[in-house]
Amino acid sequence: MNRHHWWRDAVIYQVYVRSFLDSTGDGIGDLAGVRAGLPYLKKLGVDGIWLSPFYPSPQHDHGYDVADYCDVDPVFGDLAEFDRLVDAARRLGVKVLLDIVPNHCSSEHPWFRAALAAAPGSPERARFHFADGRGPDGTEPPNNWHAMFGGPAWTRVTEPDGRPGQWYLHMFTPEQPDWNWREPEVAAEFDRILRFWLDRGVDGFRIDVAAGLFKHPELPDSPDPEADARTRDSVNPLAWNQPEVHDVWRHWRAVCEEYTARDGRERLLVGEVSVPTAREHARYVRPDELHQAFFFDLLGAPWDADAFRKVISEAIDDIAGTGSTVTWVLNNHDQVRTVTRYGEPTPEGSGLGPARARAAALLMLALPGAAYIYQGEELGLPEVVDLPDDVLTDPIFRRTGSRARIRDGCRVPLPWSGQASPFGFTSGAEGAKPWLPQPEWFAEHATDRALADTRSFWHLYRDGLQLRAALPQLGDGSLRWLDTQPGVLAFARGDLVCAVNFGTAPVPAPFPGTPLLASGPCEAGVLPGSTAAWWIDGS
Ligand code: GLC
Numbered sequence: 001m002n003r004h005h006w007w008r009d010a011v012i013y014q015v016y017v018r019s020f021l022d023s024t025g026d027g028i029g030d031l032a033g034v035r036a037g038l039p040y041l042k043k044l045g046v047d048g049i050w051l052s053p054f055y056p057s058p059q060h061d062h063g064y065d066v067a068d069y070c071d072v073d074p075v076f077g078d079l080a081e082f083d084r085l086v087d088a089a090r091r092l093g094v095k096v097l098l099d100i101v102p103n104h105c106s107s108e109h110p111w112f113r114a115a116l117a118a119a120p121g122s123p124e125r126a127r128f129h130f131a132d133g134r135g136p137d138g139t140e141p142p143n144n145w146h147a148m149f150g151g152p153a154w155t156r157v158t159e160p161d162g163r164p165g166q167w168y169l170h171m172f173t174p175e176q177p178d179w180n181w182r183e184p185e186v187a188a189e190f191d192r193i194l195r196f197w198l199d200r201g202v203d204g205f206r207i208d209v210a211a212g213l214f215k216h217p218e219l220p221d222s223p224d225p226e227a228d229a230r231t232r233d234s235v236n237p238l239a240w241n242q243p244e245v246h247d248v249w250r251h252w253r254a255v256c257e258e259y260t261a262r263d264g265r266e267r268l269l270v271g272e273v274s275v276p277t278a279r280e281h282a283r284y285v286r287p288d289e290l291h292q293a294f295f296f297d298l299l300g301a302p303w304d305a306d307a308f309r310k311v312i313s314e315a316i317d318d319i320a321g322t323g324s325t326v327t328w329v330l331n332n333h334d335q336v337r338t339v340t341r342y343g344e345p346t347p348e349g350s351g352l353g354p355a356r357a358r359a360a361a362l363l364m365l366a367l368p369g370a371a372y373i374y375q376g377e378e379l380g381l382p383e384v385v386d387l388p389d390d391v392l393t394d395p396i397f398r399r400t401g402s403r404a405r406i407r408d409g410c411r412v413p414l415p416w417s418g419q420a421s422p423f424g425f426t427s428g429a430e431g432a433k434p435w436l437p438q439p440e441w442f443a444e445h446a447t448d449r450a451l452a453d454t455r456s457f458w459h460l461y462r463d464g465l466q467l468r469a470a471l472p473q474l475g476d477g478s479l480r481w482l483d484t485q486p487g488v489l490a491f492a493r494g495d496l497v498c499a500v501n502f503g504t505a506p507v508p509a510p511f512p513g514t515p516l517l518a519s520g521p522c523e524a525g526v527l528p529g530s531t532a533a534w535w536i537d538g539s
Contacts, residue, residue, distance in 0.1 A: 006047065007204075007268040008199050008292050008325045009475030011465060014335045014374045017054050017076055018062065018435060019413040022426035027433045029413065029425070031077035037270060038092055040447065042423050044205050044378060044458070045465035048095030050206045050270075052333060054082075060175035061149075061395050062411075063099075064208060065106035070192040079200075086201045095149065095203035097268060099440035099449050100192055102133060102248075104211035106177040111189075112177050115465030120166050126183050129169035131219065132158075142167050144221045146229035149173050150399035153239075162202040170220070171212065171239055173395045181213045181248065186524075194252065198259050201266055203211045206395050210249070210284065210293065214242035249289040268292065270327060278311075278318035285324035289313065292327040292370055299330055303342045305489050305502040309481070312367065316479060325476055326369035330360055331377045340383035352504070352530050354380055358460055359532035363489075366498035366534060368477050373461065376414055379445045380457030383409040391437060396532055408436055413492040415442040424448075463517055467534070471496060484510050489529070495537045504529035511535040 031054060041049060053063030054076040063073070072078050081196030089096045105112060111127055118124035120132070131142035133156060141154035148171055155174040159165035169178045179186045194205070216238040222228050228236035249269070257268035273284045273293035284293045297311040315326045330338050338360055343353025357380065364371050387408050389397075394406040413434040416424030421438040423446050443449075450458035468474045473494035482490040482497065489497035490510040497511045506528045509515075514524045515533035522533050 006095075008046040009370055009468075010095070010268070011045075011365070011371045011373065011468070012048045012270075013041055013044070013378075014049050014050045014052070014332060014372055016375055016411055019411050021414070021416065022377055022422075022434070025426055025432045027413075027422075027426055027435045027473060028075055030075065031072065031085050035088050037080075038085075038088055038094060042092045044390075044462055046094070048097060048268075048436050049089070049480065050097040050372070051099060053099045053208075057106055060106070060173055060177065062393070062521055064101055064331075065104070065108075065173070065176045066101050067106040067108040067110075069100075070196045071107075083200065085340065090201065094172075095268070095438060096201075097204045097206050097270065098197055098202050100190075100193070100197075100205045101208040101432060102179065102181075102388075103209035104170065104172060104178045107175045107177055107235055109177075115168075115177075115533075117160055120159075126164070127180055127186055128177050129180050129215065129219070130166045133167050137164070138166075139164075139187070142169075144225045145169075145239060146225050147171055147173065148229065149396045150229075153367075156286060166539075169186070169215070169385065171209075171236075172396055173399060175395075177213070181244070182217070187248065187251075191251075194255055198255070198267065198461070203265070204256070204291075205252075205269055207252075207269060207271045207290070209272045210290065211241045211275050212239070212480075213248060214244040215239050216242065224538070234272075234534070240395060241280065245282065246286075246289060249284065253288055254292070254380075254421060262312045270294065271432070278314040281317045282322045282324070282406060283284075283321065283382075285319060287323060294329045294332075294372065295326050296329065298364070299332075299335060303360075303502060305487050305500070308363070308500075308502070309489055312479075312482075316368065320368065320478075326367070327372065328364045328367055328369055329372045330364055331356075331374035331410070332372070333374065333411055334407050335392075335410060335486075337374075337381060337383045339375070339380055340385065340409075343382075353382065354457075355530035356518055358457060360465055361501050362517065362519045362532035362534065363498060365461075365468055366474060366493060366532075368475070368480075368493070368497070374410075376445075377446060378458050378461040379414070379450050380446050381412075381442075384439055385409055386414045386439075387436065389413075393436070403487050412436045412438055412442075416444040417446050417448040419443050460517075460519060467517060471536075477483065482510060485508045497535045499535075500532040501527045501529055509533070509535075 018029045020029040020038050022029045023032035036440045055072045056065045056068040083441040097535040115124040134140040145153040147153040154167040156167045157165050269290045270292040271290045301311050319326045338357035339353045342356035392408050394408050397406045413425040422434050426432040450456040473496040480492045484490045499510045506526050509527045515535050518533035520531045
């Protein structure tokens with residue numbers, strides 16, 4: 001066992017800063033709000049937090065369009081407030097991870113503006129992917145790639161002399177030009193950025209689009225551009241998962257190790273890695289690369305025992321098999337929340353979303369490896385599915401005109417207290433409005449109610465986290481599947497057994513006695529439908 005590596009089984013809480021807690025009354029969460037919320041998170045029992053991007057940005061993609069990597073956007077605070085947050089977290093023993101965005105920047109970034117002002121073929125343009133168009137007068141994009149958020153992956157610029165000119169590549173929105181990582185200056189600039197924040201005391205980084213960065217050197221046409229763009233996840237094999245990216249992660253790992261050698265504190269790199277198979281995924285977490293990479297297949301699995309068992313087994317065989325640990329995740333700021341997702345697919349599913357989401361949480365916390373919790377998950381917040389079109393801010397909506405993949409519904413500001421919006425989210429004067437409207441029913445999920453009700457999601461997460469911290473069987477280590485009837489999964493972690501009934505009817509419990517913890521009412525001998533439970537010998 002490698003228990004001394006804190007990150008191998010850490011539980012990290014994702015703070016979507018603009019929706020966590022607003023200390024200034026402008027309706028947008030901020031770093032001082034995060035600091036004020038730290039005791040709440042400590043009480044919940046997480047090991048660390050990951051802060052969504054708070055850097056200066058025109059906010060075309062809520063901060064994933066970075067104009068200055070080494071500062072704080074005034075909407076969220078300033079560097080002094082950032083330092084206070086890191087200090088406060090350190091005092092509480094909560095690690096702080098930043099979200100770093102190396103695949104692309106903002107079209108407002110000074111280097112991109114310099115590229116626009118410079119000539120084709122200039123060193124300024126070499127930091128991005130500028131290319132001449134095809135067809136008569138270069139009016140067609142250089143290749144047929146689609147952007148992940150709709151439309152072509154290329155935008156044509158007007159040259160400084162006013163003539164229509166070259167095109168630049170952006171795998172997301174036109175306001176997010178992709179960096180050219182084949183240009184050494186880009187790599188050097190990111191070194192500087194990493195060190196800037198490491199010197200300010202952060203414990204590591206969540207790396208956005210970590211399978212991106214390098215594109216096929218020839219930028220050739222894709223054989224199936226429609227397929228590449230069918231999901232929001234990275235699938236274009238010419239734009240993602242190029243072999244050179246691994247050299248970057250080896251280098252970043254070495255930078256982290258350098259800091260560890262100085263002060264003994266292990267830093268953590270966790271990648272947002274969307275690749276087709278668990279085996280490909282495992283290549284990102286080899287011992288000298290990233291410490292962790294989010295394993296999204298669990299999040300993508302339908303509520304079905306066989307589907308869950310397949311993805312869990314593959315992850316453990318392929319990822320843990322390389323000596324790393326699996327990083328489990330059920331929710332994040334890009335996905336429909338579990339309570340809603342698990343309630344949807346079948347007619348019998350309606351109403352079962354909360355029970356299934358609770359069961360999935362207990363399952364995740366019992367699996368070997370690390371886990372990430374997305375803010376509001378511990379409150380059992382459902383997705384807000386009926387936000388009116390005119391309040392939507394997701395660029396996917398703007399670029400596709402469709403609500404199909406939009407992400408605003410999982411980003412609505414958290415309810416903290418009270419019966420009406422803003423539910424304590426904003427400390428501003430009466431009438432201060434959260435940046436996305438909160439539905440009335442958020443009252444049921446407010447943290448003050450959740451803390452007072454021992455049957456709440458919050459208590460389930462807190463109890464699960466406490467047991468995880470106390471029981472050496474949980475966290476890092478191995479898992480042994482137990483035989484069960486169809487529709488039920490059960491596995492042992494040492495003498496602890498976790499079982500989940502994916503069906504709706506009760507089944508005989510796979511372990512005798514009263515559970516140590518269960519996601520719903522659970523007597524000895526029976527495991528009710530849509531319920532997970534943990535047992536331990538003698539409990
Ligand atoms: C990642 C982020 C997502 C963002 C995208 C582009 O997938 O999680 O929120 O829109 O990258 O940066």
